[in-house]
Amino acid sequence: MSAVTGQAEMLTTGKESRGGSQRPAAVEVKARIAVDAMGGDHAPEEPVAGALLAAREFDAEILLVGNEARVRPLLRGPGAERVHVVHAPEAIAMDSSPSTAVRSCAGTSLGVAVTLVKDGEADAVVSAGNSGAFLAIALIKLRTIEGISRPAIATVWPALNGPTVLLDSGANVDCRPEWLEQFGIMGSAYAKAVLNVTQPRVAILSVGEERSKGNQLVLEAARLLEAAPVHFIGNVEGRDLFHNLADVIVADGFVGNVVLKTGEGLFADLAHVMRDALLGGNLLTKLGTALLAPALRQLRKRFDYETYGGAPLLGLRGNCIFTHGRASRRAIKHAIKAAVQESKHDVVGKITELIAPHLAAT
Numbered sequence: 001m002s003a004v005t006g007q008a009e010m011l012t013t014g015k016e017s018r019g020g021s022q023r024p025a026a027v028e029v030k031a032r033i034a035v036d037a038m039g040g041d042h043a044p045e046e047p048v049a050g051a052l053l054a055a056r057e058f059d060a061e062i063l064l065v066g067n068e069a070r071v072r073p074l075l076r077g078p079g080a081e082r083v084h085v086v087h088a089p090e091a092i093a094m095d096s097s098p099s100t101a102v103r104s105c106a107g108t109s110l111g112v113a114v115t116l117v118k119d120g121e122a123d124a125v126v127s128a129g130n131s132g133a134f135l136a137i138a139l140i141k142l143r144t145i146e147g148i149s150r151p152a153i154a155t156v157w158p159a160l161n162g163p164t165v166l167l168d169s170g171a172n173v174d175c176r177p178e179w180l181e182q183f184g185i186m187g188s189a190y191a192k193a194v195l196n197v198t199q200p201r202v203a204i205l206s207v208g209e210e211r212s213k214g215n216q217l218v219l220e221a222a223r224l225l226e227a228a229p230v231h232f233i234g235n236v237e238g239r240d241l242f243h244n245l246a247d248v249i250v251a252d253g254f255v256g257n258v259v260l261k262t263g264e265g266l267f268a269d270l271a272h273v274m275r276d277a278l279l280g281g282n283l284l285t286k287l288g289t290a291l292l293a294p295a296l297r298q299l300r301k302r303f304d305y306e307t308y309g310g311a312p313l314l315g316l317r318g319n320c321i322f323t324h325g326r327a328s329r330r331a332i333k334h335a336i337k338a339a340v341q342e343s344k345h346d347v348v349g350k351i352t353e354l355i356a357p358h359l360a361a362t
Contacts, residue, residue, distance in 0.1 A: 037066030038091035039129020050332025055079030101133030124319035124339035151315035170257035180221035187248035203246035310335030
C-alpha cells in the first residue's frame, strides 16, 4: 500500500479504501474527487468552502488534500460529513517553475492529489493552483493516452446558441499540425460525452472562413483534420466564437489562451459598464434597472466563467480539472461538478476509443 493510499484510508471516516479495486458493473459508485485545498490565491478557505458546497449538491465523495491543521477547522456545517481530508504538509507556490514543482511535489497538496488519481484512490483531481506545475506533474505521473502527443486544456465557451469547446486554451503555446488534429479528436470525444452532442462539428480557428486562409500550421492541421475521425467543417473566425457555428474549435495554445482571456475580460468589463450606467442614473433609470435585474442576472450567469467552473486537461490517463487561481468557492464548486461529469462519462475512455482506429490506420 502506498503512503498516499494509507493516508486516504486512515482519514476517510468509516469507509474502506477502494484503491485498485474493480467496481461492480451493476452498482453505480460515487465519483471520488480529489481537491487541491492549498492551491489558488484564496486557499485553503475558498477550496474548502467550494468543496462543502459541492458536497451538498452533488453525489460525490470529496477528498480535500492539504495541511490538515489548516483544512480541518474549516470543515463546518452541512456537507462536512461527506468531505474527507488527506494530509499533505506542503504546497506548491503559485510562482514555482514547473521543473521545480515536479522535483519537490511528493509532499505537496497538488502532488498528492494527482497521485491519488494515479493510484486509483480518486477519479479526478481539481486544482486552482499553479497551472504550469499542475500540467507538468499530471503529465509525468499520469502520462498521455496512447496516440496523444500532448494534453490540451479544453474550455467550454458560452456561445449564444449553445456551448462550444475551445482547445487548446494554453497548455501548448507552440504546436505541431498533428497535435491540433489530436485536439480536434479529443474535443469531439468530450463534446459527445459531456455536452451530449451526437455529431460534434469540429472547426479550426483562422483569419478567414475560406479553406485557403491561415498560416502554415492552420493549413496543415486542417488537411489532417479532414481525414480524422471527426466531423470537420473547416475554418471559423474570431467573430464566430459566440455563435456556436462549431461545437469544437481547435487552436494552438497561444492563440487559444489569448482568446479565452480576452473573452473573460470583455464579459467582466461589460458587466461593470452596465452596472455603473444603470445604477448611476436618475430615478426612472433605477426603476428600469429593477425591472431588468432578473434578465441581467441571467445574462451574467450565462456568460460568467465561474458558471462553467473548470477546464479539463484532456489527453491524460486520468481526469484533471483546472480552475482560475483567483477562483471563488462558487467556481470551485462548479469545477468539482465538471470533474464529476468527466468521471461519470468516462471521457478518458471515450478519447481512447476514438483515437484507437485512427492510430491503427496511420
